[in-house]
Every structure is written in C-alpha cells, then in structure tokens.
Amino acid sequence: RVADLPRGDAAAFHDRASNAPLAEALRQVIETEGPLPETVLHRRVARAWGLERTGVRIVERLRMLAPAASGRTQEGEVTFYWPAGVHPAAWTGFRGAAEDEASRRRLDDVCLEELANGILQVLAMTGSAPRADVIKSVCRMLGLSRTLADAEARLGLAGAALLAQGRVQED
16 A cells, blocks of 8 residues: 555645654655655655655655654665564565556565565465576566566575575575
C-alpha cells in the first residue's frame, strides 16, 4: 500500500506551525510503506505538500522531524526507515507489487532484509530452484518486467546474507 497523505500547503512547509503535520506525514508513510529508503520517504511527503523537488533544505527539515520511534538501518549511503517496533533482523515481511503502478518499487528501494524474505518466499513455494530462477521470480513479484544486472547483483547480496546466516544452502 501507498500512504494516503492529506495535502499540505507548500507555502507553509517551512513554518514552525507545520512541524506536527509534517512529523505525522513522515510517521504515516513509514508505518504504511516501511521499510523504505529516506529518499522515497522525503519525496512522498514533499509531493503531498505540493513540492516538486526535495532539495537540501527540505531534506534537512524532514530529517529533523523524522519520528524517533522509527528504526533505521544503513546500506552504504542509503538509510532505510522501519515502522516503530519492527526489528529488521527478525522481520519476515515481503511486499510484492499489486496490479497498480503505485505499488511497484525499484529494486534499490527495497532493503536487503526484504529481498532476502522474497528469496525465502520463492524457495518456500518451489522447494528449491536455480539461483537465476529465484532472482527472476523475486523480480516478478516486485512488478519488474525484466531482470537487469543490477537486480541480479542486489539480490545476490541478499542471497549471500542468507547463505552466511545458514538460512539457505546452495548445491
């Protein structure tokens, strides 16, 4: 699902009086769509407030208002925000795409924990499968029509983590 945010007033975005509605919008997006990368979070809130760009001032303001109860993980330079009370290491969720375009996500917008859960879901359905077939299946579940090299690399990282944890084995 995509969070259904109320429209904000672009002219009032930087006003102190907008702190509470902006913080609530951030919380709502994280709770509805999390885990999600910071860039997507900021873009969703900024667009709801009628802002087309998410420049440095907007990003700084939204970072300052991000809910403290939301968890965060780091993947290189990317920060992922998690719903309150969710522990990334214990999370078993995987959100596939629906028929609508809004539910489709770029592979880079899906955290490694969720990609690993997608791999586990495919393996639970098939019992076992060649690596290329598992990667292709996860991509299809995310609504991607093709499996690109960067998708293979990112899903390879998630698979390697599962192998290192002993949650899957490769023959």
